């Protein structure tokens with residue numbers, strides 16, 4: 001179960017970093033268990049720029065971005081997904097620049113079911129001006145991106161691939177420092193695994209996630225992510241085989257290394273895995289799949 005995690009990511013709050021000649025980054029001051037040091041907003045190009053994942057609604061972050069971009073024009077606001085640490089700053093940047101926003105759709109829009117209840121971390125107000133779909137091309141001055149639809153972490157998650165730089169902006173789908181949270185119902189393990197497989201078809205040299213350091217030599221890393229999830233599925237089947245029926249009993253056994261404060265998040269991931277096994281007709285449950293349901297092998 002060894003994912004070669006990387007957490008070394010030198011930066012300073014409030015300081016724009018030059019990551020490559022064409023990519024700059026500013027990390028917002030919203031550190032946390034799910035955001036690492038904070039949201040890393042990317043600025044693409046010079047003069048006429050795109051902004052990827054503007055970030056949370058933090059005045060300090062928006063002001064620092066606008067100050068850094070004084071004399072330049074924002075032409076595109078790209079969003080990987082609609083968690084509150086990614087899209088809300090679009091509103092202030094759009095008010096200042098008039099640039100259109102791009103994304104798959106509003107929060108929960110990648111689900112087929114109507115009226116699905118989505119978790120609290122969603123930015124329910126965000127509606128992209130331009131809806132993007134898998135394979136769409138977005139072009140600006142000095143850059144050309146392909147949209148790679150990667151549902152799983154959320155149903156509307158999109159990565160942006162820059163073939164010219166062999167770079168993938170991977171959002172929260174693949175991060176160097178941590179696995180990503182898959183929280184049903186908007187988070188979906190089956191789609192997440194398929195979205196990881198989808199990345200293996202690419203020819204990227206580096207992934208630039210929205211949190212933490214970049215992932216170099218990404219294919220073995222993505223494979224380790226897939227192996228890790230498959231191992232978790234096996235662990236769950238073992239737990240069920242040993243007579244454990246509830247998520248609350250499985251989490252402490254499966255996540256011995258995790259602080260107990262993280263158990264609720266781990267429980268969401270276990271639920272996502274159990275729903276995956278349930279849909280594959282490998283486990284049954286009563287009454288219906290949910291955090292308090294009883295599960296058993298079929």
Ligand SMILES: [Zn+2]
Pocket residue numbers: 081083153172
């Ligand atoms: Zn997220």
